[in-house]
Amino acid sequence: MAASDCIGLEDLAASPEITLVIRHIAHVARDLSKRIARGPLEGHGATLGENSDGDTQKALDLIADEAFAAALTGSPVRWYASEEREDVAALNPAGALALAIDPLDGSSNIDVNVSIGTIFSILPAASDPLASFLRPGTDQLAAGYVIYGPQTALVLTVGKGTSLHVLDPETGRFELVTAQLEIPAASSEFAINVSNYRHWGAPVRAYIDDCLAGDTGPRAKNFNMRWIASLVAETHRIVSRGGIFLYPADARPGYERGRLRHVYECAPIALLIEQAGGAATDGCDRILDRVPQSLHERTPFVFGTADKVHRVAAYHDLPHEEVAALFGRRGLFRQ
Ligand SMILES: O=P(O)(O)OC[C@H]1O[C@](O)(COP(=O)(O)O)[C@@H](O)[C@@H]1O
Numbered sequence: 001m002a003a004s005d006c007i008g009l010e011d012l013a014a015s016p017e018i019t020l021v022i023r024h025i026a027h028v029a030r031d032l033s034k035r036i037a038r039g040p041l042e043g044h045g046a047t048l049g050e051n052s053d054g055d056t057q058k059a060l061d062l063i064a065d066e067a068f069a070a071a072l073t074g075s076p077v078r079w080y081a082s083e084e085r086e087d088v089a090a091l092n093p094a095g096a097l098a099l100a101i102d103p104l105d106g107s108s109n110i111d112v113n114v115s116i117g118t119i120f121s122i123l124p125a126a127s128d129p130l131a132s133f134l135r136p137g138t139d140q141l142a143a144g145y146v147i148y149g150p151q152t153a154l155v156l157t158v159g160k161g162t163s164l165h166v167l168d169p170e171t172g173r174f175e176l177v178t179a180q181l182e183i184p185a186a187s188s189e190f191a192i193n194v195s196n197y198r199h200w201g202a203p204v205r206a207y208i209d210d211c212l213a214g215d216t217g218p219r220a221k222n223f224n225m226r227w228i229a230s231l232v233a234e235t236h237r238i239v240s241r242g243g244i245f246l247y248p249a250d251a252r253p254g255y256e257r258g259r260l261r262h263v264y265e266c267a268p269i270a271l272l273i274e275q276a277g278g279a280a281t282d283g284c285d286r287i288l289d290r291v292p293q294s295l296h297e298r299t300p301f302v303f304g305t306a307d308k309v310h311r312v313a314a315y316h317d318l319p320h321e322e323v324a325a326l327f328g329r330r331g332l333f334r335q
């Protein structure tokens with residue numbers, strides 16, 4: 001099947017160049033989902049080495065990166081930036097677009113048959129490769145992720161809402177399921193890697209303490225916790241049923257700015273989340289307003305239902321005595 005047939009994007013109202021790039025991504029994702037579904041039969045879970053950021057690289061990380069770069073060569077993508085490559089690659093000197101991609105997100109989950117994904121961001125190409133990516137997330141022309149789970153789905157925005165397309169394995173086509181996703185407001189779920197509790201700063205500890213205190217604490221209600229360690233899977237849960245995700249900065253060496261990468265993880269997820277009615281910050285400030293200084297730069301990341309995300313920011317503004325207070329005594333958020 002040709003790339004042009006694997007997803008119908010006629011109603012997207014995007015430029016022909018952007019539509020073409022999304023079709024190429026969907027086409028590669030469709031093939032990748034088959035390889036991922038074969039799991040150990042493909043033998044791609046093996047660890048190969050480390051990428052420029054010191055993260056473990058699996059065979060499938062590199063296969064995915066090469067498949068996306070190959071499919072987009074000669075497309076309107078001029079510059080290609082990937083988690084798996086230290087530098088920006090030049091794909092087409094005449095292209096008007098720049099693509100940033102995490103070809104396989106959550107790849108530590110490949111071996112254990114848990115959902116993984118692909119995250120991408122489409123920007124206008126500048127003449128300088130780095131300048132194409134080191135700009136605010138509000139400059140993104142489109143963003144999306146593919147989740148490879150029980151279903152393979154593409155969640156997409158071109159800045160006019162966020163849509164959900166599910167791959168029909170029978171036909172090999174992504175079909176539109178929801179034209180406008182709305183993050184549900186009512187959810188009591190939070191997602192954070194609590195094993196890092198002792199390394200967090202006081203505001204994040206205070207926020208999580210108050211969630212854990214449940215109906216005996218200042219929030220006066222019980223919460224549920226999730227942690228899949230796969231950003232795409234966490235995002236998909238939040239766009240489906242609400243809640244909040246936090247990967248804050250912490251005191252471990254190398255985690256001074258959290259773990260997740262701004263350009264090809266946080267900026268595209270932030271755009272998708274805002275376009276679905278949610279909010280995304282670095283704990284305090286809006287992610288989409290940040291201008292990254294380098295391609296693989298990390299940022300603390302908090303996103304989800306807007307009022308929850310704004311509440312986290314409010315904990316950062318609390319006076320020291322309030323943040324440091326035992327949860328039972330913290331008065332400001334008592335309901
Ligand atoms: O192992 P930790 O510290 O909980 O981090 C998990 C996070 O790291 C990631 O796996 C990073 O993505 P990659 O797998 O692309 O490096 C996220 O998907 C996930 O949210």
Ligand SMILES: [Mg+2]
Nearest residue numbers: 102104105106
């Ligand atoms: Mg990732």
Ligand SMILES: [Mg+2]
Nearest residue numbers: 083102104105
């Ligand atoms: Mg990755």
